[in-house]
Amino acid sequence: MSEALVRPLKALSTRTYLWTAAAVLLLALPFYLDRFWLQAGLFAMAAALGAIGINLLTGATGQLSMGHAFFLAVGAYGYCVFAADGDDGLTGLGLPTWLAAVLAVLVAGVAGGLFSPISGRLSGAYLGIATLALVFIGQHVMFNAHDLTGGANGRDVPPLNLFGLTFDDRELLVAAVPFGSAEKLWYAGLLALLGGALFARGVLRGRPGRAMNAIRDHRIAAGVIGVPVARYRAAVFVLSSMYAGLAGVLLALVFQRTVPDYFGITLSLEYLAMIVIGGLGSVSGAVAGAVFVSLLPQLLTRYSDALPLVSAPGTGGIAPGEASRYLYGAAVVLVVLFLPGGLVRVTARRRTRTLTEER
């Protein structure tokens, strides 16, 4: 009896405290940070969701995808089409916004499923090139299907409305702090990220995760022990595109306007950079990489005056966006060469070391 009491207390050690502290911090941030940092944080959350999805595919199953930008676009535009009321002359179904968000994610999944004849049969880098097609098809549709996407100018994103609370810029005072869209969306984003991370962790730790890793490590052996390889590859592709769709919805809500230029090949490469830098095949790696890659340009923009070599865009020096691309490009190369496993592996290694020392 006493043992049973002692054990949960022991489990409440450093890790639990750290998590609680992190949770409190994240919940309290909107009360203190200004809009710039909240938006940066929201971008990071959206990126983390997308990165978790692509890490399930590329990290855990070994299938390279360069078409992630397409599914982000499907999520973002899908939400607009379902939620808009058609006042601006573009197609809008005027559905409740929560339903629109769910449907947008499902549509992204269906789009991934339509690609399954290819995603199930091709492996690794071959799939990477094949999925390049998706980005270009997506760009073509975004620029040309004017009724759905608003063409090159993009379209406005209707604000989310959940349980009577509208996530727009009408200010709402909470504890004497004015809550605009960024503050309100912060909590929606946190919730989505938490749900997405837990689900992905469940997938990775359970039977499907083992099967995915088996496919990555040895496709034939996986097939021999009874893993339906093609079906798994296709299914992971669908799941990964649904994560991208959700990230797209969140991004659209933060941007408040979707434009086709954003969803280009660079975006796909950015997501690949995230998972490589953070750590392939794990949820925490995806989140760490996403935070790194998406906060880097924001940090450089904010502090460009104080940094050597970096200057504001158009003044001749290296613009913050370019500087951050140099940094994460170099980070991708260096991490793969010298830090296999990514950023999270560094802390994980330390943890295993302390564990073995404790024993």
Added chain:
Amino acid sequence: MSTFAEILLNGVSLGSVYALIALGFVVIFRATEVVNFAHASLLLAGGYFTASLHDDLGFWPALLVGIAGAALVGAAVEFFVMRRYRGSDHSVLAIVTIGVDILLTTELTRRIGTDVLALGDPWGDAVLKLGPISLAHTRIAAFVAAALLITAFLLVFRYTSWGVAMRAAAESAETAALMGVRLGRVSLGAWAVAGGLAAVAALFLTVFPTPGLERATSLAALKAFPAAILGGLDSTTGALVGGLLVGVTESLATGYQSDLTFLGRGLGDLAPYLVMVAILLIRPAGLFGTKELARV
């Protein structure tokens, strides 16, 4: 009919340029089993060297410097990055090339900026008239140069000891190494050759009727990826056929754009990818690629 012939000839010429890029891509893949996503940036590098030097050196020396420079960049990537990787997972190396691509493309597009750089080629916008058909000199030059280079390359690949070493390394790296083939040198050579071919392709992707070297040139270079993969990544024949197929489809889609307006503008840029998807649906290993067979 004459428009059709014109479009077809232009397509073949464009296709031969794509074949040149795809060939370099396939050479790297065969020699090292690495899918090189940095290929478009090698091309951009070659084009940039030529564009920035042709005023001082004249066109031909500048082109030579461009070719040598791109070859050097390719070799440097191999030597300083690819060779340092100690693991055995080639798809991870493919991701490294993505990192390299981000670095090189960022640097080059920053240097190019919003400019459109001329490469100073001697053909200008001269047009050859053959009865009802008119063809730009640049297109003829592109086809001739690509055909010569590809033939030369295939001969070297077949008959020189370097070519034999490369084919042996592609067949079985371990056996080749045991027979005395120096794998490092083979892979260094492959990257250099690919860079050189890409630099030549850069010239012909940016001459008339295209305005010149600009940021978007790397997007045009990306079309060699579908060319390489629809032919089969490990087949040189595949690269040639794939390149021609992509070039002709793009040319047809652009040429008959006015009849295809219901599909939207800019279809020519999309066509190569649609062809690739269609072919991969039927033949997942590409037209000439070896089907992945495994013995357990």
